[in-house]
Each structure stands twice: as C-alpha cells, then as structure tokens.
Amino acid sequence: QWEEVESSLFMSSQSGVPVVWHLNRSAALPLHRVTSEGSLVLLHVEHSAQGDYSCYDSQGLLLHSVRLRLGHPPGLLNISCQVPNHTHVRCSWVESVKTFLPAQYNASFRPCVMDVAHKHCDVYHPAFWQTIHTLSVTETNGLGSKSTSDRFRLHELLKPDPPESVLVQQLEGYSQRLTVSWNFPSSWPLHTAFPLVFHIRYRPLGSMYWSEIYSEESPVVISDALAGHLHQVQVRARDEVNNESQWSDWSPLLLVRPWKGQAEKPSSVNQDEGNLGLVIVLVLFSLVILITVLSLVFVVWVRQKRRDHVTVQELASVVKMKSMPI
CATH class of the missing domain: 2.60.40.10 (Immunoglobulins)
Incomplete structure (x- = not known):
C-alpha cells in the first residue's frame, strides 16, 4: 500500500x-x-x-x-547534459522532491540508454546538425508520475575533458625555459575532423598574474620563466572549429622550477650566424676602403694629367715665341 x-x-x-x-x-x-x-x-x-x-x-x-x-509523489527534475565529444551526450537529473520511494524513469531523447541507479542516460552519435534538442524525462513511483522537459543546444554544451598526461620539464642549460607536453583527452576522437586548441597558462608561485600560450600541438616551450622560481602550470582544451563550445576544466596544477646551473650558452647555430654576420661586415668594410682608395688614386691621376697638359702648353708657347723674328 x-x-x-x-x-x-x-x-x-x-x-x-x-x-x-x-x-x-x-x-x-x-x-x-x-x-x-x-x-x-x-x-x-x-x-x-x-x-x-x-x-x-x-x-x-x-x-x-x-x-x-x-x-511523496514525484516533482520536477533538475536536468543537465554533458557533451564531452561529438559522438556522446550524457544527461543526468536530480530530484527536486525527495520521494523516499523507488522510481522508474523514461527519457524521450532518441534512444537513450538508461542507468536508473545513477540517474542518467547516454545518447550515442547525436544529431549535431540539429540546432535545438528537447529532452523529456518522466519519473514514476507508487504515488504518481511527473514529466520534466528541457531544451538545449549541443554545440553550446560541447565541452572536452581536460588534457591528459600533462608533463612540465626543465630544459637543461636554460634557466628561463620550461617544456610543456600533454595528450588529447581519451574521450576525444583522434580524428582530423575534430581538432582541438590548447590553452597553457603559467606563473611564478605567489604571483597573481598568469602568462598564456595558445597552441594546436604539443609540446610547447615557455621561454620567459622566472629563473630560480617555482612555476604553476595548467592546460585546458576546446574544440578549435566551434567557437561557441566551452573550454574544458583545467588540468591539475603542476609545480616545476626551471633548470638551475651555469649561464645559458649560445647554440652552435647562433655562433655560426654570428660568425657569418661578422664576415659580411668585414667584407663590406673592405669594399668601402678599396673604393675610397681607388677614388683618391683616380682624382690624383686626373689632377696630375691636367698639370702635365698645362706644362706642355707653356713649353710650346715659349718655343713659338723664340722662333718669331725680332
């Protein structure tokens, strides 16, 4: 009864x-x-x-x-849906009225696989192309039944799980650099049709301000870490194509200190680039000096030739005058 x-x-x-x-x-x-x-x-x-x-x-x-x-007879349910990827929707509900009675549940949203014990149902391969979806859940117990409906947009609820296996490492020889790597969430399909963009944030321990990097690939190198200080690092993800989707939760906070040792040494590539630049400067300087010297020689030669021409003319005039009858 x-x-x-x-x-x-x-x-x-x-x-x-x-x-x-x-x-x-x-x-x-x-x-x-x-x-x-x-x-x-x-x-x-x-x-x-x-x-x-x-x-x-x-x-x-x-x-x-x-x-x-x-x-008590059933009351309205508080329904919420999670969309961890493009192929899976999980909708769960919480009773607004504690009935103290065993209940049965029925959902109207596509073929929804029920888990009555945990009060949720799963939809696989939902119609993402459809703009608005309606979910109706009916609770029934020995004193009656009650239906609750909710409307939602899958593309706005799309929220990946946090990135996994996040790793932050020192970069040997560099006191201001850290390397951050991660894996895609295991619930996200590894397919080129569903790319993710990743948001990395980091700060020295105790600071109020985060620095940020956005990347589509792992790993990422932080190049402006504060030498000698512990840094907090986290990563989150979002669907790269759908700008209306949600960012995932942040990955667990990691604490890492940059490499501490001798001062950074320039790489061989930088040394080669520096040597090449020096050679180019020296060659250009030599060319300028050579052009200057040649210009001076040419000027001196022109002046000397003019002087020789004037002297010849003067000698010719003297000879001509001597040869004239008095």
Missing part, C-alpha cells in the same frame, strides 16, 4: 470483528484509532510509520497483513 507522508490513512481488517493490530510484530503503533469493525486509522503519518502491518483476532490468529510504504 502506497501512501503520502503526513496524510491520514485507513487499513481494513477485512474481518468485521474486533482485532489487534501490530507493526513489524510489535504492538507499539504510531498515532491511530481502531474502528468498531476493526479497521485501523493512522493519523498524520510520518515516514517512520511505514512497515508491515498485521491484524489478529482475539485468539491470536492472523487475519490480514499489508506492507505500508510512505513517501
């Missing part, structure tokens, strides 16, 4: 003669009265009044028994 808490209820002895009522084989009963026909009336029952009721005649013979279950 199903009855609501705080109600008054009637149990018939089905005998019409005076009887004795017991609850769970005990004569101690909650607030009640017994009619002249032997029926039991319970007044404003509380949850503790539920159990097995039995009635006996004057000779102790069992005449009738009934199991009483007390609770």
Whole structure:
C-alpha cells in the first residue's frame, strides 16, 4: 500500500470483528484509532510509520497483513547534459522532491540508454546538425508520475575533458625555459575532423598574474620563466572549429622550477650566424676602403694629367715665341 507522508490513512481488517493490530510484530503503533469493525486509522503519518502491518483476532490468529510504504509523489527534475565529444551526450537529473520511494524513469531523447541507479542516460552519435534538442524525462513511483522537459543546444554544451598526461620539464642549460607536453583527452576522437586548441597558462608561485600560450600541438616551450622560481602550470582544451563550445576544466596544477646551473650558452647555430654576420661586415668594410682608395688614386691621376697638359702648353708657347723674328 502506497501512501503520502503526513496524510491520514485507513487499513481494513477485512474481518468485521474486533482485532489487534501490530507493526513489524510489535504492538507499539504510531498515532491511530481502531474502528468498531476493526479497521485501523493512522493519523498524520510520518515516514517512520511505514512497515508491515498485521491484524489478529482475539485468539491470536492472523487475519490480514499489508506492507505500508510512505513517501511523496514525484516533482520536477533538475536536468543537465554533458557533451564531452561529438559522438556522446550524457544527461543526468536530480530530484527536486525527495520521494523516499523507488522510481522508474523514461527519457524521450532518441534512444537513450538508461542507468536508473545513477540517474542518467547516454545518447550515442547525436544529431549535431540539429540546432535545438528537447529532452523529456518522466519519473514514476507508487504515488504518481511527473514529466520534466528541457531544451538545449549541443554545440553550446560541447565541452572536452581536460588534457591528459600533462608533463612540465626543465630544459637543461636554460634557466628561463620550461617544456610543456600533454595528450588529447581519451574521450576525444583522434580524428582530423575534430581538432582541438590548447590553452597553457603559467606563473611564478605567489604571483597573481598568469602568462598564456595558445597552441594546436604539443609540446610547447615557455621561454620567459622566472629563473630560480617555482612555476604553476595548467592546460585546458576546446574544440578549435566551434567557437561557441566551452573550454574544458583545467588540468591539475603542476609545480616545476626551471633548470638551475651555469649561464645559458649560445647554440652552435647562433655562433655560426654570428660568425657569418661578422664576415659580411668585414667584407663590406673592405669594399668601402678599396673604393675610397681607388677614388683618391683616380682624382690624383686626373689632377696630375691636367698639370702635365698645362706644362706642355707653356713649353710650346715659349718655343713659338723664340722662333718669331725680332
């Protein structure tokens, strides 16, 4: 027999003669009265009044028994849905009314695989192309049923799980660098059609301000870490194509200190680039000096030739004058 808490209820002895009522084989009963026909009336029952009721005649013979279950009819449900990838939707619900009674649930959203014990259902390969989806969940118990509907957009609920196997390492020889690597969430399909973008944030321990890097690939090198200080590092992910989707939760916080040792040494590539630059500068400088020297030589040569030409003209004039009759 199903009855609501705080109600008054009637149990018939089905005998019409005076009887004795017991609850769970005990004569101690909650607030009640017994009619002249032997029926039991319970007044404003509380949850503790539920159990097995039995009635006996004057000779102790069992005449009738009934199991009483007390609770509340279903109320509206609080529904929420999680979309960890493009192929899976999990919708769960929480009762707004504690019914104290066993319940059955039924969902109207596509073929939804029910898990009544954990109060959720799973939809596989949902229609992402559909803009708005409607989910209706009906709760049924011994005192009635109640349906709750909710509307949502899958592309707005899309929220990957956090990146996995996040690793932050020192970079030997560099006191201001850290290497951050990670794996895709295991729940996310490794397919080029579903790329993820990753958000890395880091800061020295105790600082209020985060530095940020965005990347599509792992690993990433942090090049401006504070030498000698512990750093907090976290990574999260989001669907790269769908800008209306949600960022995942942050990965667990990791603490790492950059490499501590001798000063950084320039790489051989940088040395080669420096040597090449020096050679180019020297060659250009030599060319400038050579051009300057040649220019000076040319100027001197031109001037000297002009002087020689003037001297020849003067000598010719003198000879001409001497050859003239007086």
